[in-house]
Amino acid sequence: MPNATAEQALSTPEVLRPWIAGVRTLSVPEPAGEAFVHLPDAATKVVLRVAADGHRDVLAVGPRVRASYHEGKAHIACVELRLTPGTVRPLLGVPAAELVGRAVPLEALPGGTPRRLAAGLRWLAPEEAVPYLSGALPELLSAAVDPSRTALLRAGVDALSVRGDRTPAQVRDVARELAVSERLLRTLFTEGVGVSPKHYARIHRVRTVLTRAPGTRWSEVAAATGYYDQAHMTSDFRALMGVPPRSYFTGRLPASTPCRAGRRV
Structure with a gap:
C-alpha cells in the first residue's frame, strides 16, 4: 500500500479547537520504496517541514482537489496543523480559494500574522508546537474571526x-x-x-x-x-x-x- 510513513495524532487542546481541527506529526525515516500519495483534501494546513539536512520550512498547504502521487523522500519530518473552516483568511490573510493546489511559505503571504506564526513555529520541536499555539492563536485570532x-x-x-x-x-x-x-x-x-x-x-x-x-x-x-x-x-x-x-x-x-x-x- 502507498503512504508508508510514520504518523501520530497529537491531542488538540480545547483552547485551540475553534481554529485547529487536528494536529499530527509525519515522518519518512528512510528511503520509501513506494509512491507517497497526497489524498484529495478540502482542508488548508500549516505545515512545519524539516528536511534531512536540517532545513526548515513553514508552509501554508491549500486544499487539494485531486490526488497526486510523488516519489518518496527519506528523512523528512513534518508537523501538520489542520485549520478549521473559516480560519484561513483571518490567520493567513488570503481566502482559501487562493491556496487551492499550492504549498506556499507563510512569509510570502500578506500581512504580519503569517510571518509571526512562521517565526514562532520554525525552530520548535514537534512536541512544542501545540503549547506554542495554545498561547499564540487566541491572541492572533480572537478578534479577527466573524x-x-x-x-x-x-x-x-x-x-x-x-x-x-x-x-x-x-x-x-x-x-x-x-x-x-x-x-x-x-x-x-x-x-x-x-x-x-x-x-x-x-x-x-x-x-x-x-x-x-x-x-x-x-x-x-x-x-x-x-x-x-x-x-x-x-x-x-x-x-x-x-x-x-x-x-x-x-x-x-x-x-x-x-x-x-x-x-x-
Whole structure:
C-alpha cells in the first residue's frame, strides 16, 4: 500500500479547537520504496517541514482537489496543523480559494500574522508546537474571526460530510436549512474552505471510501457514502484519485512526480 510513513495524532487542546481541527506529526525515516500519495483534501494546513539536512520550512498547504502521487523522500519530518473552516483568511490573510493546489511559505503571504506564526513555529520541536499555539492563536485570532459567517460555514460543512451512517445532504437542502441562498453558501465555501459545497462533498465522500473500502463490498460502501450506485462511486473515485478503486487498492497507481513547495501540485 502507498503512504508508508510514520504518523501520530497529537491531542488538540480545547483552547485551540475553534481554529485547529487536528494536529499530527509525519515522518519518512528512510528511503520509501513506494509512491507517497497526497489524498484529495478540502482542508488548508500549516505545515512545519524539516528536511534531512536540517532545513526548515513553514508552509501554508491549500486544499487539494485531486490526488497526486510523488516519489518518496527519506528523512523528512513534518508537523501538520489542520485549520478549521473559516480560519484561513483571518490567520493567513488570503481566502482559501487562493491556496487551492499550492504549498506556499507563510512569509510570502500578506500581512504580519503569517510571518509571526512562521517565526514562532520554525525552530520548535514537534512536541512544542501545540503549547506554542495554545498561547499564540487566541491572541492572533480572537478578534479577527466573524462568528456568524463562521458558524454558517461550519454548519454547512457538517451537513455535507459523511457522519457515521448519515450521508451528505444536497446543497440546495443545506442552503434551505441554513436559511441562506445557494449563492451565499457557495461564497462562504469558496472563501472559508476553498472549494464549492458540491466539490467539498465529493472530496469527503471519496476520503470516506478510502477508509471504509477495505473488507467491505463495493456496493455497500457506495450506499453508505451517499452515492446513487457503485458506478457513481467508481466514477467519482477515478475523477479525484486518478484510478478506479480496485486499481488503487491493488497498487496500480499513476506515475509519480517530485514534490515541489510553492508550486501547484
